[in-house]
Amino acid sequence: MADEKEERVIPYKIGLISTHGTGKTTLAHELVSSFKKRGYKARGITEIATIFREEGFPINEGTKLNVQFAILNTQMSEEQKITLRKYKIIITDRTVYDNLQYLERECGKKDWIRDMVLNYAKEFPYNAIYRLPMVGTLQEDGIRSTNDEFQKDIDLMLTKFLEENKIPHQVLPDPKTEFRTEWIEFIVKDTLEKLEGIPR
Numbered sequence: 001m002a003d004e005k006e007e008r009v010i011p012y013k014i015g016l017i018s019t020h021g022t023g024k025t026t027l028a029h030e031l032v033s034s035f036k037k038r039g040y041k042a043r044g045i046t047e048i049a050t051i052f053r054e055e056g057f058p059i060n061e062g063t064k065l066n067v068q069f070a071i072l073n074t075q076m077s078e079e080q081k082i083t084l085r086k087y088k089i090i091i092t093d094r095t096v097y098d099n100l101q102y103l104e105r106e107c108g109k110k111d112w113i114r115d116m117v118l119n120y121a122k123e124f125p126y127n128a129i130y131r132l133p134m135v136g137t138l139q140e141d142g143i144r145s146t147n148d149e150f151q152k153d154i155d156l157m158l159t160k161f162l163e164e165n166k167i168p169h170q171v172l173p174d175p176k177t178e179f180r181t182e183w184i185e186f187i188v189k190d191t192l193e194k195l196e197g198i199p200r
Contacts (some may be wrong), residue, residue, distance in 0.1 A: 009045075012195060013079070013125075014187065015095035015121075017169065018132035018145040019154040023180055027132070028093040030184050035089050038192070039200050042089040043082050044168035048074045049094070049102070054144050060145040061106065069113065074119055075099055079170035083124075088200060089191065095120055095129060097167065101157045102143075105150075118165065127194070130187055138157045 014031070016024045028044045035042035048071045049059045059065045075096055081120045082090055096117045103113065140146055164167060170190075172183050 011083060011090045012191065013083075013090045013092065013097045014191065015092050015097075015126040015129040016034050016132065017095050017098045017129055017158070019098070019134055019151050021136065021139070022062045022132040023136070023175075024085050024093050024132055025185075026182065027183055029182060031091045031187060033192075034184055034188050035091075038188075040088045040195075041086070041200070042091065043087040045075075045078050045092045047081060047093040048078065048099070050143050059102070059143075061147065061150055063102070063106050065103070065110075066109040068099070068107060071115065072096060072099050072103065072113070076124075079124065081094070088195075092126075095126060097129075097161065098154070098158055100160060105153055106147075107155060113129055121167075128187075128190065130183075131158075131169050131171045132183075133172060133194060135174055144186065 016028055017112065018024060024162070025047060031046040032042045051074075052067060052071055057070075058064060058070075059067065075092075079092065100117050102113065104110070134151065139180045145151070161167075172186065176182060
């Protein structure tokens with residue numbers, strides 16, 4: 001039993017969470033690079049919805065329940081596969097929590113799916129979750145919607161969900177620099193303090 005518990009704290013899993021268009025993907029790449037430079041075996045998990053959109057499946061407004069459910073399951077599967085590869089640090093570009101908001105916004109609340117998400121995250125928790133503020137202007141990238149109302153809806157739903165379910169997370173401050181270097185510095189410092197004394 002002790003061995004099983006020990007396995008679950010390796011790797012240290014960081015979740016980046018927010019509505020779309022906030023800079024999560026860039027931040028995830030920069031964090032992986034920063035940890036690697038410090039000698040840690042780090043790996044990022046790409047936003048799963050982006051992969052589905054590139055394969056021709058509908059996301060954003062007008063998506064379908066089976067697509068969003070597949071995205072959620074793929075997110076969980078990717079997290080587990082990379083955990084088995086013994087990376088020390090994982091950075092996820094989204095978590096199961098914000099993926100759930102996209103499903104519920106377009107397909108309605110499904111208690112059985114919500115229970116699945118909450119139970120998964122309880123069994124395989126994120127060691128730290130950082131929420132990015134809704135800043136900047138939405139840019140057309142061929143993937144995510146540029147509908148401001150849609151972006152705000154997800155942000156509000158996420159706020160309510162995190163509060164209702166008392167999910168621990170840290171809200172990053174509005175960035176002072178274009179490249180959000182203060183976010184990188186804060187997360188790296190916070191992570192290294194928590195990993196102090198643990199072999200790389």
